Amino acid sequence: MALSFPLPPPNVDVVGHVQRVTADREDTLLALGREYGVGYEEMRRANPDVDVWLPGEGTEIVIPSRFILPAAPRDGVVINLAEMRLYYYPPADAQDLRRVETYPISVGRMDWGTPLGETRITEKTEDPYWFPPESILTERAAQGRPLPSAVPPGPDNPLGRHKMRLDIPGGAYLIHGTNEPRGIGMRVTHGCIRMFPEDVESLFERLPVGTDVRIVNQPVKAGWMAGELLIEAHPVLPADAENAYDPLKPPPVRDAVRALAGILDEGPARVDHDRLTRSVGTASGIPVVVSRSLDISPTDTGQWSSVVRQ
Missing domain, CATH: 3.10.350.10 (LysM domain)
Known part of the structure; x- marks a missing residue:
């Protein structure tokens, strides 16, 4: 959904x-x-x-399901690797109203990182073949699980049914589906952006070739709402990590200070440094109020809601 x-x-x-x-x-x-x-x-x-x-x-x-928007233009596609989440800002509708959509993704492991920067979609393919790059062929051969040079469309294709190529030199970086949706929301890819099949299909139908894509790495995001200052912190892999299953650790507090410094000129606020430190140390990924004006609990801020499943 x-x-x-x-x-x-x-x-x-x-x-x-x-x-x-x-x-x-x-x-x-x-x-x-x-x-x-x-x-x-x-x-x-x-x-x-x-x-x-x-x-x-x-x-x-x-x-x-509460998010601080990444510090990036609210246009096209923005991918935050640390958050493992994609944001899409569609054009305004017939009433000139705009929305933001957000989707969970899988991103590159530490040794197969996804490059940062500005790029764009250059090609869209439905029911693609998968041509494993030499690096993956070598890795799988070393594991005793050799791959063919081409995998046809079908249930065994790791790209799923939709792929969108990014204009990134030096590699075949894609936004694509998967035949293993259990891995969505983990650092498990070889540098591509992997999505649930239904999510990538929705975007595939609406994103034209040429759509701008910005890839950022923001483990800590800061934002304003109703005069309150919030922080959203996500853990990071250690620098010497090798795969998605290595222990995660909280982001540096300096990242939180840097994120706050980037938006404090937008309004006055007194930062509760104890609350800030706890938020970064927990790195729950849930936005937390860190301004000192009120000592507010989550239920008081209105950030919680109960859902009756149909």
Whole structure:
């Protein structure tokens, strides 16, 4: 389920609400995440004491569907690697109203990083062949799991049914689907942006060739809402990490200070440094108020809402 919100005015940076749902007997965190448009790591960090595979009937599950928009132009596609999330700003509708959509993604592992910078979509292909690059062929051969030089369209194709090529030199960097949706929201790719099949299909139908794509790495985002200053912190892989399963760690506090410094000129605020430090140390991915004007609990800010599943 795509998350879509009215685009706020320039002086507001926060969209959505954190939701709480009650798990059924057959639910998993992965299935609930896909149902509500949230990736694996986001769900796991928002529910640290819940079993990923067996949450248990009647367990209250947090859906972290509140976001601070990345510090980037609100146009085209913006991908925040640290957050493992894609933002799309469609053109205004017939009533001149604009929205923002956001989707969970998988990104490159530390040793197969996704490049940062500004690029654009240069090609769109439905039911693509997959031609594994030499680096992947070498890796798989070393693992004793050799790949063919070409994988035809079908259920075994790791690109899924849709791919969009990015104008990035030095490699075949794509936005594409997958035949393994369980990995969405993890650092598991060889540099491409991987999406749920239904999400990439929705974008594929609407993003023309030439669409601008900005790839950023913002482990800490800061934003304003209703006169309050908020921080959203995401963990990072250690510099010596080799894969998605290595331990994560909180981002440096200096990243939070840098993010705040970038927006403090937009309004007066007194920062509660204890609250700021706790937010960064927890790195839950859920926006937290860090301004000192009021000591507000999550329920007081209106950032929580309960959902009755149909």
